[in-house]
Amino acid sequence: MLTLEEMLVRLAVAVALGAIVGFGREMAGKEAGVRTDIIVAAGAALFTVAALMLPYLIASSPEHLNDIMARNSGFLSLIGNVVVGIGFLGAGIIVKQGVHVRSVTTAATVWFVAALGVLSGLGLLLFAGIAGVALTILLAILGKIDLKRALAEEGHGAHRDL
Numbered sequence: 001m002l003t004l005e006e007m008l009v010r011l012a013v014a015v016a017l018g019a020i021v022g023f024g025r026e027m028a029g030k031e032a033g034v035r036t037d038i039i040v041a042a043g044a045a046l047f048t049v050a051a052l053m054l055p056y057l058i059a060s061s062p063e064h065l066n067d068i069m070a071r072n073s074g075f076l077s078l079i080g081n082v083v084v085g086i087g088f089l090g091a092g093i094i095v096k097q098g099v100h101v102r103s104v105t106t107a108a109t110v111w112f113v114a115a116l117g118v119l120s121g122l123g124l125l126l127f128a129g130i131a132g133v134a135l136t137i138l139l140a141i142l143g144k145i146d147l148k149r150a151l152a153e154e155g156h157g158a159h160r161d162l
Contacts, residue, residue, distance in 0.1 A: 001056045006123070007049050014045035014120035017132035018113050024136040025109055028143050032093060032106045040089075040110055041117035044082050048121025051078035079118055086114040109139070 002010075018041030019034055026033030054075035059065040090107035112135060119128035 002049065002053060010049060010120050010123060010125070011042060011045050013125050013128065014041040014117040017041055017116045017120065017128055020132055021109060021113050021116070021136050024140055025106065028139070030106050030109075031103065032110055036110065037113045040086065041113045041120070044086070044114040044117025045121035046117075047078050047082050048118045051075050052121070054078075082114055082118060083111075086111050105139075109135075 015038050018038040021041075022032070022034035022037030025037065052075075055065060055068045055072075059068050090111050093103050093107040093110065095102045113132075116128045116132050119125075119131070
């Protein structure tokens with residue numbers, strides 16, 4: 001059973017990681033930023049901690065705990081439902097304008113932040129931290145590179161050589 005302190009640390013890490021990723025997105029001028037990513041990460045961590053605590057809450061006595069955990073893994077479906085729920089949230093973020101689709105990366109970032117919240121809620125704090133910082137750095141680097149233009153210029157250069 002998790003102590004209150006363990007639950008609060010897991011929540012705090014989720015909030016911090018959501019803030020880090022969200023800050024990077026806000027600096028890039030994206031719609032979903034610090035506040036959104038904090039709420040998504042914290043919510044995912046809360047649902048995950050709730051899922052981990054459910055067997056302890058429903059066991060009528062400590063002797064029944066192993067039986068409850070062995071016979072019913074349904075409490076873990078809370079984590080799967082976080083993934084599905086965030087998928088719907090992400091679908092609402094994506095916008096189609098003519099032939100162009102916008103905000104797919106923002107939707108994917110919200111989904112990723114939910115995963116950071118789940119990892120934090122599970123207690124995989126170091127892994128969540130490394131993943132969160134790595135994604136933020138990667139998005140910052142890729143945000144400075146216009147891959148479409150670079151590929152288009154490379155393609156035009158190849159045609160000139162023919």
